[in-house]
Amino acid sequence: MIRQLSAGTLGAGASLMLPGLKKQPALNQSTSLNQNIHHSVCRWTYGDLSLDDLCGVVQEIGFSAIDLVGPSEWDVLKRHNVHCSMCNGAEISLEDGWCEPDFHGRLVDNYNNHIDLVADAGYRNLICFSGNRRGMDEETGLQNCVDGLKQILAKAERRDVMIQMELFNSKVDHPDYMADNSPWGVELCKRLNSPNFTLLYDIYHMQIMEGDIIRTIRDHHSWFGHYHTAGVPGRNEIGDDQELYYPAIMRAIAETGFEGYVAQEFIPTQETMAGNIEKLREAIEICDV
Numbered sequence: 664m665i666r667q668l669s670a671g672t673l674g675a676g677a678s679l680m681l682p683g684l685k686k687q688p689a690l691n692q693s694t695s696l697n698q699n700i701h702h703s704v705c706r707w708t709y710g711d712l713s714l715d716d717l718c719g720v721v722q723e724i725g726f727s728a729i730d731l732v733g734p735s736e737w738d739v740l741k742r743h744n745v746h747c748s749m750c751n752g753a754e755i756s757l758e759d760g761w762c763e764p765d766f767h768g769r770l771v772d773n774y775n776n777h778i779d780l781v782a783d784a785g786y787r788n789l790i791c792f793s794g795n796r797r798g799m800d801e802e803t804g805l806q807n808c809v810d811g812l813k814q815i816l817a818k819a820e821r822r823d824v825m826i827q828m829e830l831f832n833s834k835v836d837h838p839d840y841m842a843d844n845s846p847w848g849v850e851l852c853k854r855l856n857s858p859n860f861t862l863l864y865d866i867y868h869m870q871i872m873e874g875d876i877i878r879t880i881r882d883h884h885s886w887f888g889h890y891h892t893a894g895v896p897g898r899n900e901i902g903d904d905q906e907l908y909y910p911a912i913m914r915a916i917a918e919t920g921f922e923g924y925v926a927q928e929f930i931p932t933q934e935t936m937a938g939n940i941e942k943l944r945e946a947i948e949i950c951d952v
Contacts, residue, residue: 696725696951699917703728703748703926704943705891711936718743724944730891730926731790734780741784748924749788749827749863749889753777757831760794762804762841767811774815774826782822788889788924789819790863791828793842804841809854819859827888829863832871836898843872845879852886861888867928870895870907877915884919892950893929900929900942901949913952925950 696702706729709717714729714736721727727745733752740747753773759766774791781789793808812826819826828851833843842848848862864887866876873879880887894905901909916925927946931939 696947699952700913700950701728701748701922701924702726702947702950703730703924705730705926705928706732708928708930709939709943714739715743718745720940720943721745724947726947728924728926730924730928734777734784737784737786747784747786748926749790750777750781750784750786751790753789754792756794757792757837757840758795760792760841761808761811761828762793762795762799763797764807764811766794767814770811771814775818778815778818778822778824781824787823788825788827791826792831793828793840795839796841797839799841801841801847805847805851805854808841808851812855812860816855816857816859820857824859825888826860827863828860829891830865830868830872832868834871836868836871843868845869845873845883849883849886862886863889863891865891865893865928866907866912867891867893867895867898876907876912880912880915880919884916884921887921889923890916890921890925891928892925892946893927898928898930899932901927901946909946909949910952913950917952 704721706714712720717729718740721729722745728748729740729745730749731751732740732747733750737747755766755769761770777789793804796804816826828842828848830842830845830848831837831840833840852860852862869879870876892901892909894901895907896905901907927943929946931942933939933942
């Protein structure tokens, strides 16, 4: 990591983080963490680090999972004994998804192939997206998603792979996205009626669209298989300078008996990589209730 980063970037505090990085078994966390929340971090938010270096960072902080890694890099995770808490790569794009029947043929092929890849690799979660509305009403989009997803869920159930649709905001980041509210997503889960389909409840996105985060988690947690975090407003570091109070949210998640992952997905804004890594450490500490 020191060779990769420019001279002086890490700063004095980084020496506490880099030496002696320890490998830990996938799914296990440091004994210094409380074990009530299974922590992860989204790969793309630390894209300036190689995946090898990011694996070392998360293990030194005390957890061992990274979100949104595709099959081409799973060998890196396995080399470090880091778990892929959410797999990707089967989707076409965030905009071209299951609510549009014209994409069903390609999506069915992609997901049937990736379900096998995920299961064979020993992973479990595979992300999917509704795609954009393009003038479509919510009921039509809902039924289109049901018709498409039903074509892959039998295989997902056989291979014990969880298909998880992420909820986005359409107000700021993803204009026209169909799955932009939790009631729509919950209704999709109910209609599919599969133990292998749940929602990726992105706390940042849903705070922008509807708020009432803790009540929603308490009322609908059985449909939520995964969580993402970020600060509101801005999608940057979590902390006391933004409107979401993550300790209370994490306690609400833990009280539901949730056994999945909470992945940090904030975009770090510090001037140095050492600062960005320290913000990841702080986020884990904030969420480690």
